[in-house]
Amino acid sequence: MTIIEMREKRARLVNQARDLVNRAEEEKRDFNAEDQQQYDRIMNEVDNLKASIDREEKLTSLENDLDQPVHQAHRPEPQNQNMDQKQGRSAEEYRNAFWKVFRNGKEALNHEDVSLLMDPQIRNLAVGTDANGGYLVPDEFERKLIQGLEEQNIMRQLATVITTSSGSREIPVESDYGTANWMGEKEQYTESDATFSQKVLSAHKAGTIMKVSEELLNDSAFNIDNYALNSFSKRFGNLEEAAFINGDGVGKPTGVIQSAQVGHTTATGQVASLIADDFIDLYHSLKRPYRRNASFLANDGTVKAVRKLKDSDGQYIWQPGLQAGEPDRVLSRPIYVGDDVPALGAGAKPLAFGDYSYYWIADRQGRVMQRLNELYAATGQVGFRMFERVDGKLILPEAVKVLQNASA
Secondary structure, three states: OOHHHHHHHHHHHHHHHHHHHHHHHHOOOOOOHHHHHHHHHHHHHHHHHHHHHHHHHHHHHHHHHHOOOOOOOOOOOOOOHHHHOOOHHHOHHHHHHHHHHHHHOHHHOOHHHHHHHOOHHHHOOOOOOOOOOOEEOOHHHHHHHHHHHHHHOHHHHHOEEEEEOOOOEEEEEEEEOOOOOOOOOOOOOOOOOOEEEEEEEOOEEEEEEEEEEHHHHHOOOOOHHHHHHHHHHHHHHHHHHHHHHHOEOOOOOEOHHHHOEEEEEOOHHHOOOOOHHHHHHHHHHOOHHHHOOOEEEEOHHHHHHHOOOEOOOOOEOEEOOOOOOOOOEEOOEEEEEOOOOOOOOOOOOOEEEEOHHHEEEEEEOOOEEEEEOOOOHHHOEEEEEEEEEEEEEEOOHHHEEEEEOOOO
């Protein structure tokens, strides 16, 4: 079954579920056991199809990448060959030396390899790392690692991501735009200056250690760079996602939920649930300029509850995405799943709506990786430590609004 066929089937199933609910309402009766069983079966199939579509799209994307030519036709070298050679961490020589030390240890390096890895121009990027504290990963590996983080991390897909070489980055934010005034003939202009504040993105350190058996490392068929890439991408992706969404800013990024303004609070009788009007109120709490690129963000449990909501005309407010790569929608705006968004509950903030491009993520240039020979030697394993420096912050709080459940 193709992706298009799966999406069409999913849409038909959603319509069947709607018909089932509408029929019960027309007959002015509650769901009986048979209705509920049929409804659950349909929605389970809808969920399974969504998972199959996601898997197929990811495989198709990977296959398209693999179809790209690996070797290019030979072309004459330019006269000034040194101008076109990749330098520093982009050089093939650096990449080969880097993976040589991580597969076989520093003893396998020759003098030229050591000179490449310890180049002062490269080492200067690894702030806080001494000569024995590891090496900066090659550029190509870092690019693939960031791509892996984006697959694991919905906020990296929606936010503005920048790379900085300094410890912190100051971002000017216009907090007061100034005003204009009506004027009479020859009347003096009234001064009205814009007011700027600053948001500072610092560099919080995150790290992890993975272990690999010595037998596996000595196996020539074992691809250490792909294994490290997948392992570190998952670990850092999960850690970052939790902080970008709900971090408190203490030793970690400040999450969008923590920074956003409360746009709507549910009624007391709806402490741990939602009604369709809550979405409408939250939608209109966001200023119109931000709605153009705005989307909803909630965890999977909240999205499940949303799929059952109807508006005042009896129509479901949740609409499945029908085109390849398109998210599901609520009130014609995309809704994304972030598992770290708080669940429905008294006083919780289970739903966000806004333009997440105003959430900025600052990656500190240069992730560092170190081989640990002795730490796990007793168990026949070699450790690999990696750390990164990153921060995230909503630089304009009014660009995102959150819904808050009533406290009681």
